[in-house]
Amino acid sequence: MEHRHREVIQLVRRHEHIHPGGPAETMELWQAMDLPMGARVLDLGAGFGGPAHWLRGAGADVVALDLEQANCRRCRGHNPELPMPTVRADAVHLPLADASFDGAIAWCMLGFVPDQVRLLQELGRVLRPGGRFGVDVYTVRDASLYDPGRTPMRYIHSRERWLELIDASPLTLSAEEDLSDQYADAYRKFMVNLKVQIPSLRVRFGREQVADAVTRFSRNVNEVLFGGKGGLRLVCEKPTGSSSQTGRDEAVRTL
Ligand SMILES: C[S@@+](CC[C@H](N)C(=O)[O-])C[C@H]1O[C@@H](n2cnc3c(N)ncnc32)[C@H](O)[C@@H]1O
Structure with missing residues (x-):
């Protein structure tokens, strides 16, 4: 088990995922x-x-957005010769032009956001008609095992609730995949290692939450973090009949 933990730590250090x-x-x-x-x-x-850097390596023209200045700085600085364009902002108020993106992506972040309805509206605004949003989210599979008060990811839902949120948004669902089996093992390793890494990597999920999270993770990783959880991949699309007014976004930084 110990060597597997080390492997995951190396993975995050090397790839910053x-x-x-x-x-x-x-x-x-x-x-x-x-x-x-x-x-x-x-x-x-x-x-x-x-x-963001892996997507860029795969040929995408990426803009990285985060709430935390320190994360934006770290993200920009990966490759000094080709800095990553970054925006420091709350995802529920995107300082970005209408219809200016072909795609948007979010890993391990929606669960931190209380106003997901607003976030999806903002995405509907900044995506071009035909643009896609891909997201991997955690699902609550067993509400009796999941206690949102004991995890920093307070805003995760059942599969049905996630689908309702998409349904009520400007986006339409085009594909769905159940990730629960592959998440069970990956998530267990990930959380155990994140607990070890948080102090050294200075992860910021919102300053207070880091310390809270470490304490909570320490209590009972099994029960709290994946006892009642599953995973879901959703790919959504902004319908092609929607507004296509475009503009420039001024908030993107590369230096
Ligand atoms: C668990 S990390 C995931 C980072 C990255 N997506 C990855 O997979 O490596 C969650 C990130 O979401 C950011 N975040 C949380 N709430 C946010 C919000 N409302 N707007 C923008 N970023 C937010 C945090 O600052 C943190 O960097």
Whole structure:
């Protein structure tokens, strides 16, 4: 078990992914979105920038967005010769132009956002007609095992509730995949290792939550974090009949 933990730590250090499936999951979701080379893609809650850099490596023109300045800085600085364009913003108020992205993606972030209705509306605004949103989310499979008060990801739902949220948004669902089996093992390893790494990697999910999370994770990782959880991959599309007014976004930084 110990050597597996070390492997995961190395994986995050090398690839800077803060989601359970690492680069493999990033590339699977990207493939499921089926966007062309050069597509302009917004990475919501980009964290340290691992997924954004992998997407760029796969041919996407990525803009990384995060709530935390430190994460944006780290994300920009990965490759000094080719800085990643970043935006520091709350995903529920995107300082970005209408219809300016072909795709958007979010890993391990929707669960931190209380106003997901607003976030989906904002996505509907910044995506071009035909643009796609790909997201891997956690699902609550057994409400009796899941206690939102004991995890930093307070806003996760049953599969049915996630689908209702999409249904009520400007996007339409085009594909869905149950990730629960592959998440069970990956998530267990990921959370155990994140607990070990948080102090050294200075993960910021909102300053207070880091300390809270460490304490909570320490109590009972099994029960709290994946006892009642599953995973769901959703690929959504902005209908082609929607408004296509475009503009420039001024908030993107590359320096
Ligand atoms: C668990 S990390 C995932 C990072 C990255 N997506 C990855 O998979 O490696 C969650 C990230 O979401 C960001 N975040 C949380 N709430 C946000 C919000 N409302 N708007 C923008 N970013 C947010 C956090 O700052 C953090 O970097």
